[in-house]
Amino acid sequence: MELNWELCRIFYQVARCRNFSRAAAMLFTSQPAVSRSMAALERELGCRLFIRNRRGVELTPEGRIFYAHVEAGCEQFRRGREELAQAVGLQSGSIAIGASETALRGWVLSRLERFHALYPGVKLRMYGGTSFEAMEELKSGAIDFAVAAISGGVFRSLKETRLCEFRDVFVASEAFSDLKDRPVPLEEVMRHPFICHRRGTLTFEFLSGICKEHGLDFEPAMEPETSDLVIDLVRHGFGIGFVPEQAAEEALRRGDVFALNIAEDIPPRSISLLEYEGHTLSLAARRLRDMLTEDASLPDPRPDA
Template sequence: MITKLDLYKVFCQVGKNKSFSKAAKELYMTQPAVSQSIMQLERELDTRLFTRTPKGVILTNEGKILYEHAISAINLIDAGEKKLLDSKNLMIGDLKIGVGDTTSKYFLLPYLEEFHSRYPNVKLKIINRTTLELCSLVKSGNIDIAICNLPIEDSSIEIIECMEVHDIFVCGEKFKNLTSSPLNFEDIVKLPLILLEPKSNSRRYVEKFISSKGVQISAEIELGSHDLLLEFAKINLGIACVVKEFSSNYLENKILYEIKTVEQIPKRNIGFGFLKSVSLSPASKKFVELLCKEK
């Protein structure tokens, strides 16, 4: 069944070509079908839109008024369809990613580099927050994807694990003697500990595990950055709890030393999350594919 929009498309094509036969050819319709469409539109509007001439047809005064508005509307629709297609092909679009400072530096950057290389016209917006804050931003629609320290317990967010990480304790030269043999958690908590701030998901994970062993952990120094943990331990201000995979340069160059524990803190994961109830944008889908490809 022909729709009102179809009638206007036929009307605009006839008005543009000043000919039923030329419009029919451009629309892949028969000339009688074009004539019927114009007659139907004229009936519905109770207005004559075209006047026949020996060379074709011309718009009536009423037809000119309608054409001016109808062609603008059709052009806007065409532009919208083109933008939609461009978005699907990632010729345009935007991608809003939420991530913590440390995860951004040690995990996310290579993916951003590759994504930008593949899709340079997609605008990137990176927001740095804690994991708990990122979950709120995902649910409010302010970001498309959150790169987080796992675990996350939120049934509204789809979680995909990407990279295993291990929480360890490290020290500088002053405390190097502590590395000679593994320590119990009872011994660890007696040391001057340097930990991330309490709202950090990484710290909450470590605290939860150690407290499950009947040991309560507290910090002498609390910091908001993983890099600061490393630097504070380097100048011997205490024992820092850090992510081993993000501290390799310090450990390999013997700037810091790992303090072994009798029982290791179980591995956890870096991963990403997005809202289950909302379809991902084309840009978000491609970025998720890139993250999953590297798993």
């Protein structure tokens, strides 16, 4: 005899609720419909499954035996459905993320490459621009999360997961060889033409804040869009550049530029993943977020963490 699966599903809910009315509410049907279904199941099985009491119903000894098997089947079905949903969710769908140039170079790209190799069916949409622009996209709901190079406490309304720490450096070409091999005060650097990311970027705001702390004017001679352009302009002798250290590594290794030994301490910054606490992410977006954060090397910045 092949049992009706729908009757078994209703039985499972009644056995869990121990009440026909509550089970009906869970199943979005009526109490009489549940009663008729259980009567039909008892006829099929040839035994009573429930005994009524003041609070509702309880299982008979035969009902307990049957419930043990139905429960196992329902749980297997639930787990199978979840695993299938996960498999389907990672075979298709799309993820939109915002990432600044520094975050891409310093953390995101290598992990994004690994994610794409594992889940090639997931479409990746990347929003570039500055960290501030990425935050606007996050607020509007255009992206799932953002990864940006920040200094502490810039975006207090967002959940921040700190991923890694990095430092910025001042670099110059041989046109400024008199600044080599000695401590150089920040005030002396600012007397020369200097080159920084354009206004509206976190790098610009970061260096501007440092100069303000030391009572120095901040007027860059040039404000290019990217770190590569900063390095190119420095290489050609147009001024002293300020860039994240990893962006200058290749030029430093080749000897095209050299790093200044700044007398004052330039505090480190972090690359952080930023998201809204209440924003619901798709399965694919959650998996990418986990891959981006799984080997984070910095503690959570929240005081109660």
